[in-house]
Amino acid sequence: MTADKPTVGIAVVGFGWMGQAHSRSYARIPSLFADRLADPELVICCDNVEARGQEAVTNFGFAESTVDINDVVEHPDVDAIIVCGPNMLHEQHCLAAAKAGKHVFCEKPVGGTPDQTARIEQAARQAGVITGVGYNYRWAPLVQYAKQLIDDGVLGQITNYRGRFFSMYGADPLGLLSWRFEHEGAGYGVSTDILSHSVDLAMMLNGPIDSVVGLAETFIKERPLPKPGEGTHYDRGAPGDPTGPVTNEDYAGCMVRFANGSIGNFETSRAIVGPQSQMAFEIYGTKGSIKWNLETMNEMDIFLTESADLNGDPYLHLGYTKVYTGDRFPFQGAFVPGDANSIGYEDLKVIECLHFLNAVATGEQHEPGFAEALNYVSVQDAMVRSWESQAWEKVGSVRLP
Numbered sequence: 001m002t003a004d005k006p007t008v009g010i011a012v013v014g015f016g017w018m019g020q021a022h023s024r025s026y027a028r029i030p031s032l033f034a035d036r037l038a039d040p041e042l043v044i045c046c047d048n049v050e051a052r053g054q055e056a057v058t059n060f061g062f063a064e065s066t067v068d069i070n071d072v073v074e075h076p077d078v079d080a081i082i083v084c085g086p087n088m089l090h091e092q093h094c095l096a097a098a099k100a101g102k103h104v105f106c107e108k109p110v111g112g113t114p115d116q117t118a119r120i121e122q123a124a125r126q127a128g129v130i131t132g133v134g135y136n137y138r139w140a141p142l143v144q145y146a147k148q149l150i151d152d153g154v155l156g157q158i159t160n161y162r163g164r165f166f167s168m169y170g171a172d173p174l175g176l177l178s179w180r181f182e183h184e185g186a187g188y189g190v191s192t193d194i195l196s197h198s199v200d201l202a203m204m205l206n207g208p209i210d211s212v213v214g215l216a217e218t219f220i221k222e223r224p225l226p227k228p229g230e231g232t233h234y235d236r237g238a239p240g241d242p243t244g245p246v247t248n249e250d251y252a253g254c255m256v257r258f259a260n261g262s263i264g265n266f267e268t269s270r271a272i273v274g275p276q277s278q279m280a281f282e283i284y285g286t287k288g289s290i291k292w293n294l295e296t297m298n299e300m301d302i303f304l305t306e307s308a309d310l311n312g313d314p315y316l317h318l319g320y321t322k323v324y325t326g327d328r329f330p331f332q333g334a335f336v337p338g339d340a341n342s343i344g345y346e347d348l349k350v351i352e353c354l355h356f357l358n359a360v361a362t363g364e365q366h367e368p369g370f371a372e373a374l375n376y377v378s379v380q381d382a383m384v385r386s387w388e389s390q391a392w393e394k395v396g397s398v399r400l401p
């Protein structure tokens with residue numbers, strides 16, 4: 001694309017919501033980030049539904065499409081493979097990529113079960129390829145700012161953390177039995193799907209987790225069957241349609257102890273009524289606290305005892321201060337200048353793709369990569385044990401040698 005930058009050949013596998021979001025995001029990088037270290041080139045898109053691959057060529061600028069993953073891993077122009085299929089296919093696709101020596105970015109949570117994630121991480125580590133994982137909420141400018149404040153000690157010593165991801169995507173019993181609701185397609189339910197985002201963000205902000213106790217529930221036990229090859233978790237069936245059983249959890253909640261001594265709790269549900277995409281956290285320290293919610297991602301509430309020092313009494317305060325995002329926060333200025341001019345969900349994907357592209361260009365491992373994916377599933381592994389034992393479980397590492 002430009003003479004002074006190397007080209008990184010991109011392949012996307014699985015061209016649904018995420019595959020399309022990554023593809024659009026790579027295409028936007030050159031016009032948004034002049035200081036990128038490489039130019040992305042959309043080489044080939046693979047989807048088992050042929051028409052989706054063809055759409056990638058017609059509307060997204062890919063040079064080729066295929067229904068066969070082998071055409072992707074054997075392609076000489078492909079440097080990095082972006083894995084965006086159903087969770088239980090991540091292992092097959094990531095292992096094929098690593099075996100071919102291709103760098104690999106996998107959508108979260110990297111496999112549907114902790115043992116799959118462990119095998120994927122081992123294969124990529126042994127192949128020496130750069131890895132990435134789609135924990136995109138890390139990249140929100142205000143989340144990055146929160147991280148700076150926490151690392152600089154502005155909140156004091158962290159005492160407790162609340163994380164939640166409440167989504168209504170499965171609240172309607174007529175919502176189709178897409179792959180997300182079946183262990184065969186997704187692995188675990190919300191603990192794999194959306195709790196992974198919430199806990200990953202907590203570990204980025206507040207460090208590793210030592211122990212966990214949790215519980216899980218499936219509220220909607222049957223759902224209408226989709227037509228083969230059709231239907232996402234946002235589509236609906238009709239009353240009287242044939243149904244099938246839901247085989248993973250709608251709800252997961254847990255309490256945790258962080259290694260730094262603070263305490264946390266997490267809740268996640270896909271079958272809740274009210275919160276629509278409430279990926280949110282609250283973090284409390286001895287000198288302040290922060291609240292952030294994806295539903296209003298361009299604003300954040302901050303309470304600092306020191307800035308509220310009225311008449312010498314640090315606890316005589318006026319309440320939280322609302323901070324709007326703006327171009328003084330990380331990455332924001334690439335999208336819009338000034339203050340309080342909002343950015344959106346897919347802009348986080350662009351920032352994520354930029355970092356992975358730059359990592360491939362420099363050969364430096366990307367974070368979050370498969371090591372961070374493994375950190376979450378190690379917590380998940382302990383949580384799943386606690387569903388059985390109904391007791392606190394120590395978080396070990398599920399990493400393979």
Ligand SMILES: NC(=O)c1ccc[n+]([C@@H]2O[C@H](COP(=O)([O-])OP(=O)(O)OC[C@H]3O[C@@H](n4cnc5c(N)ncnc54)[C@H](O)[C@@H]3O)[C@@H](O)[C@H]2O)c1
Pocket residue numbers: 013014015016017018019046047048049052084085086087089107108109134135136193232
């Ligand atoms: N980071 C995020 O915010 C986020 C959001 C949604 C989904 N995800 C993750 O992204 C992944 C995909 O989710 P989605 O919502 O895009 O799903 P989706 O159902 O919209 O898309 C999946 C695509 O994979 C294709 N596919 C199925 N089997 C295949 C095969 N054998 N070979 C090639 N393609 C195949 C399907 O045809 C479909 O196009 C999942 O791992 C999910 O957890 C992440």
